[in-house]
Amino acid sequence: MIRLRALLEKELLDVARNRAVLLPVAIAAVVFLVLPFVIAIVIPAVTGESLGDDAGLARVSLLMGPHEDLSTTGRVQLFVFQQFLIVFLLMPVTGAMALAAHAIVGEKQARTLEPLLATPLTTLELLTAKVLGALIPTLALSAAGLVAYALIIAGSAEPGVIAAMLGPRTLILALAVGPTCALVSLQMAIVISSRVNDPRTAQQFGVLIVAPVTALVLAQISGSLWLSGRALGFLALGLFALWILLMFVSVALFEREAILTRWR
Amino acid sequence: MISARALSRRFGQRIAVDDVTLAVAQGEIVALLGPNGAGKTTTMRMLAGLIAPTSGTVTIDGVLLARATGSALRSRIGFLTEAPGLWDRLTVRENLRIYAGLYALAHPQRVVDSAIETFGLAPYASTRAAELSKGLRQKIALARAMLHVPSILLLDEPTSGLDPEVTRSVRGMLDERRQAGCAVLVSTHNLDEAERLADRVAVLQTRLLALDRPAALRQRLTTGRVIARVAGDGAAYLNTARAFDRAASIDGGAIVLSLPQGDRDTPAFVRALVAAGADVLEIRPEVPALEEVYLHLMADDARASAVQS
Numbered sequence: 349m350i351r352l353r354a355l356l357e358k359e360l361l362d363v364a365r366n367r368a369v370l371l372p373v374a375i376a377a378v379v380f381l382v383l384p385f386v387i388a389i390v391i392p393a394v395t396g397e398s399l400g401d402d403a404g405l406a407r408v409s410l411l412m413g414p415h416e417d418l419s420t421t422g423r424v425q426l427f428v429f430q431q432f433l434i435v436f437l438l439m440p441v442t443g444a445m446a447l448a449a450h451a452i453v454g455e456k457q458a459r460t461l462e463p464l465l466a467t468p469l470t471t472l473e474l475l476t477a478k479v480l481g482a483l484i485p486t487l488a489l490s491a492a493g494l495v496a497y498a499l500i501i502a503g504s505a506e507p508g509v510i511a512a513m514l515g516p517r518t519l520i521l522a523l524a525v526g527p528t529c530a531l532v533s534l535q536m537a538i539v540i541s542s543r544v545n546d547p548r549t550a551q552q553f554g555v556l557i558v559a560p561v562t563a564l565v566l567a568q569i570s571g572s573l574w575l576s577g578r579a580l581g582f583l584a585l586g587l588f589a590l591w592i593l594l595m596f597v598s599v600a601l602f603e604r605e606a607i608l609t610r611w612r
Numbered sequence: 613m614i615s616a617r618a619l620s621r622r623f624g625q626r627i628a629v630d631d632v633t634l635a636v637a638q639g640e641i642v643a644l645l646g647p648n649g650a651g652k653t654t655t656m657r658m659l660a661g662l663i664a665p666t667s668g669t670v671t672i673d674g675v676l677l678a679r680a681t682g683s684a685l686r687s688r689i690g691f692l693t694e695a696p697g698l699w700d701r702l703t704v705r706e707n708l709r710i711y712a713g714l715y716a717l718a719h720p721q722r723v724v725d726s727a728i729e730t731f732g733l734a735p736y737a738s739t740r741a742a743e744l745s746k747g748l749r750q751k752i753a754l755a756r757a758m759l760h761v762p763s764i765l766l767l768d769e770p771t772s773g774l775d776p777e778v779t780r781s782v783r784g785m786l787d788e789r790r791q792a793g794c795a796v797l798v799s800t801h802n803l804d805e806a807e808r809l810a811d812r813v814a815v816l817q818t819r820l821l822a823l824d825r826p827a828a829l830r831q832r833l834t835t836g837r838v839i840a841r842v843a844g845d846g847a848a849y850l851n852t853a854r855a856f857d858r859a860a861s862i863d864g865g866a867i868v869l870s871l872p873q874g875d876r877d878t879p880a881f882v883r884a885l886v887a888a889g890a891d892v893l894e895i896r897p898e899v900p901a902l903e904e905v906y907l908h909l910m911a912d913d914a915r916a917s918a919v920q921s
Contacts, residue, residue: 354713358699358706365701365740459695463756466660466691467714468683605664605679608657609623 352473355464359481363447373443373486377493380439381500384432388425389504399424415512422506429501429513436494437526440486441533447482448537449550452607457547462608471599475542479534487527494522517577524584532587535594542602613637614659614689614764614795619668621654628654630819631668636795638763641786642823643810644799645906650816652799653694656768659797660691672764687715690762692770696753700742704733704752707741708759715760723759730785731755746773754782758789765789765796771805783809807902821909829905837898838878840867843891852888856881868898 363369392399399405400420409420409427418426455461464474502510540553575583615635621628629651636642646652657663659670661682670677672685698707708727712720728737731751736744741752750773757765770786771779786796786809800806806813807826815822815829822829842849846867853860853867856877860869871877878895885892900908 350716351714354710357713358702358710361706362699362701458697458700459693460697460699462657462662462693462695463691463697463711463753464714465662466686466689466693467711468687468716469714470683605662609663 351467351469352477355469355474355477356480356484359477360484363481363485369447370443370485370489373439373489376439376443377436377489380432380435381493381496384428385500385504388428392421399428418508418512419506422509422512425505426509426512429497429505429509430518433494433497433513433518433521436490436497437521438529439490439493440483440526440530443486443489444482444530444534445537445554446551447486448479448534449541449554450547451478451482451538452541453544453547453550454541456545456607465604465608471602471604472595475535475538475595475598475602478538478541479531482534482537483527483530487530490526515577517580520577520580520584525580525587528584528587528591531591532594535591535598539594539598539601542598542607613674614670614672614766614797616655616659617669617671619655619658619665619670621651621658621663622666627818629658629665629816632816632820633668634814634820634823636764636797638793638795639790640811641790641796641798641809642812642814643806644797644814644816645801645803645806646799646816647801647910651818652816653768655816656691656766656797656799660689660766661686662691687760688763690757690760690765692753692757692765692767694768696749698741698749698752698756701740703738703740704728704744705737707752708756711756711759717760727755727759732781747775747778750774751778751782754785758785763794765794765798767796767798769800770798771800771802779805803901803903803906813902815906815909817910817913821913822905826902830899830902832905834900835898836870836872836874837868838871838874838881839863839894839896839898840869840881840885840892841865841894842867842885843893849885849888849890852884852890853881855884 388399398421400423402424405424405427406420409424412423412427412430415423415426452461455464498510498513501513537550537554541547541550544550544553613635615633617633619632620630632651632655634642644652644655654663658665661670661677672688675681675685677685699710702710705724705728708724709720712723717723728734731754733748733752733755736748741749744752750770754767754770757767765786767786771782774782783805786798789796790811798806798809810826812824813822813826813829814820822832840846840853846865847862849867850860850862853869856871857869860867862868869881871881874897882892882895
């Protein structure tokens with residue numbers, strides 16, 4: 349545990365000294381903070397047309413349940429904010445992908461991997477520190493964004509929307525689905541990073557990992573896929589189990605005693 | 613103690629290291645000599661458990677180095693890699709502190725402070741590694757390798773890129789580690805360094821060509837000739853020398869001759885010189901430098917390879 353903590357400290361220090369690497373995540377956070385308010389608050393205010401007047405939106409927002417305590421406009425606002433919440437939660441996946449993809453092959457190219465492997469650090473400790481080192485900074489940014497998101501909803505949406513937002517479904521999304529989805533994706537990126545010889549190759553594969561996640565988000569936004577709180581709970585459990593499995597696969601595929609001399 | 617038995621490593625069809633057996637005892641420094649591509653770094657990496665041998669074994673303090681024992685055994689080894697491998701964005705102190713954590717040292721701060729002082733790194737402690745010169749980076753890597761006071765040191769070119777003053781202090785440190793009972797294996801191109809520092813020298817050219825004390829290696833090429841230096845020009849006494857060896861010659865003002873029965877002939881030769889009026893300054897056997905021994909071994913190996921192919 350001491351060794352894992354030491355390497356994790358190095359990872360976090362490295363990101364702190366190279367903040368530009370998190371700039372795209374920060375920009376995305378701002379965009380996803382602004383965009384739903386433009387859609388749900390600003391445009392209706394400018395055009396003078398209430399969201400509740402849109403029959404299509406009113407119908408699709410019923411996917412979340414009747415929410416009889418809310419007006420139709422409030423329910424549509426809730427629907428819009430819920431959709432963008434998913435985008436927020438998946439930000440760590442896309443944001444940390446570059447960090448994770450670079451994690452092992454980057455050390456190898458900088459010739460810092462060899463002294464690292466000469467220490468008593470185990471492969472499991474090394475890979476765990478690398479995943480957490482990529483996840484924690486983006487998760488922290490995402491969490492800060494979520495707090496700001498909730499505060500803005502409380503201040504600008506219809507009465508009752510924020511209370512409806514902070515239900516069990518949102519908590520499962522924020523505390524379970526988001527982090528486990530990120531863990532799985534980053535673990536896959538680490539596997540790739542330990543098998544290739546070029547960070548660019550690792551990043552190209554990272555795009556493939558992000559693709560299914562993006563598809564899920566698009567399905568949510570379009571309203572063609574709505575997962576209930578219970579379904580999300582099972583999804584989080586499944587993702588966590590998959591992460592554990594992937595961790596063992598990563599250790600098996602790492603090939604500690606060959607990685608330094610494998611350049612093809 | 614670290615020992616390798618019949619250690620071999622292939623990369624595809626290429627044999628990098630072939631059947632190397634050597635041991636470094638506690639309190640001993642062994643220098644690993646060899647040209648580029650001779651397999652020095654591969655041997656070092658196998659000894660450190662960084663790459664698996666194709667065949668053969670490594671034991672550390674009697675324990676076989678394997679996947680199951682690797683983590684525990686690596687904590688006994690300090691390994692200086694070919695490249696310093698510092699994290700560029702971290703400061704010198706941070707680089708060392710992280711490694712203190714990776715070795716799970718009980719008082720990391722104290723250990724790091726001590727290493728910074730010992731290696732004279734205090735002025736650079738808060739400087740990022742990327743901003744340092746090659747020599748300083750090498751020094752930090754060396755401090756890192758010794759941070760946990762390992763009982764075995766594997767050092768790949770430890771004085772490469774260091775100025776003479778620092779090189780001397782590194783030699784002093786290695787000598788101290790030897791006194792403390794550490795087993796040290798140093799790979800180097802510097803024959804002078806090997807001769808000064810090492811108790812034994814291993815000459816590697818894919819396989820081990822020689823492993824012995826520097827003096828014993830030199831003895832292999834001993835010619836049986838004697839060099840006599842006298843005051844003034846030695847040529848004046850060449851005839852005296854030729855009474856003992858018709859082929860006696862002058863080399864740089866000194867008389868060079870063969871005295872096959874040195875114990876009997878050397879005192880007689882000195883007496884003859886004195887009788888001829890010479891002031892004898894020095895009489896010594898002609899001993900080849902380690903460099904000559906090394907080049908001779910390499911040439912022998914090249915000839916043997918040519919014959920085989």
